[in-house]
Amino acid sequence: MPVVTPVVAGLGAGLSLIVAIGAQNAFVLRQGILRRHVLPIVAICIASDLVLIALGVTGVTAVLERIPAAATVVRWLGAAFLLGYGLLAARRALRPASLDPANAAPVESWRVAVLTCLAVTWLNPHTYLDTVLLLGTVGNSWQDQRWWFGAGAMAGSVLWFVALGFGAGLLRGFFTRPASWRVLDSLVAATMLTLGVLLIVRGG
Template sequence: MTEAVFAGFFTGLSLILAIGAQNAFVLRQGLRREHVGLVVAICAGSDALLIAAGVSGFGALSAMAPWLAETMRWGGVAFLVVYGALRFAAAARGGAALLPSAAPAAARGQVVATALLLTWANPHVYLDTVVLLGSVAAQYPGRAMGFAAGAMTASVCFFTALGYGARLLAPIFAQAKAWVWLEIGVGLLMWSIAAALVFS
C-alpha cells in the first residue's frame, strides 16, 4: 500500500506542476492575498473529486460519450478567451491599480466562480486526473485507493504551497510594473491554452 501511495503522490505532483490556467489563478490570488484559503480548498477539493472519479472508473464514461469532452473543450475555450481578455484589460489600466493595497478586493462570489470555472471547464483537468491517473491507478489492483490518496495529498500540498508561498514574491510585486507584466503573462497563458484546445 505504501508503494501505491507514493506512486500516487509523485504521479499527481508531476501532472499538477505544469503551469496552467488554474495554477496561474492560484498564484495571482496568493500574490494579492485575497481569499487564498478558499481558492486552495476549491482547487484541491475539486482535484480530489476528479481523482476519486478516475480511480472509480469514470474514464469509461468519457469514452462512451465523446460529445461530453467536445462540449467541455469549447466551453473551456470560450472561458479562457474571455478571462485572458480581462487580464489584458487589467494590465491596460496600469500597474498602480493592480497593487493589492490600491485595488479593491475581488468579491468572494466572483473568486469562487472563477476558481470553479478554471477547474471544471478545463478539459486538460479531466485528461490528467480522471483518465491518466485513473489508468495508472489501475496498475495497483487492490491498492487503487492508496494511489488516489497519494495523488490527492500531492494536490493539497501543491496548491497550499503555491497559494501561501506566493507572498514570498511580495518584494518583487511591490512594484506596479510587475503587476502589469503578471497580468499580461496570465492573459497570454490563457489565450495560448485556448489556442491549444482549438487546434488540438
C-alpha cells in the same frame, strides 16, 4: 508490495500533473501573491481534485473490469499521453514562457474569485484528462492498491495548492521568475516520461 510504493507513485504522479503552469495555477498564484481570497480558492481547488481523482480511480477501473480488451487500449493511450506530456514539459523547460502573475489585476470580489476559480477548474478539459483519465489509468495499474495510489495523488493536490496559495506571497520573487517554472517543468518532464515507460513495462 509495501503500501508506501503506490502512495509515493501517486504523490509523484499527482504533483507532476498539478505543478505544470496553466490557467488554474496561474490564477491561484496571482491571488496568492496578492493575498486575495486565498482560503476559498485553495479549498475549491483541493475539493475539486479530490472528487475528480476519486472518480478516476473508481470509474476507469469499473470500465476496464467490464471490458477487459479496453485495458490494453487505455494503457497505450495513457502511456502515449504521459510521454507526450513529458515531452511538452521538457520543451517548456527549454523554452520557458514569461509569466508574472503579479502584473495582472487581482480579483477583488470573493464571489467573482470563487466563480473564476470554479470556471478555470471545471471548464478546463485538461482537468479531466489529467485527474480522471490519466491518474485513473495509472492508478488502475496498481490493481488492489489503486486506492493507495489515489491517496498519494490526493495528498499531492493538497500539498501543492496549500503551498502555492499560502506560500506564494512569501516566495513572490521565486515563483514569478520563468527560471523557477523551468525547474518545475524539468521535474515534471522526468517524472512523466518515467511513468509513461513504467506504464508500458508494467502492462507488458
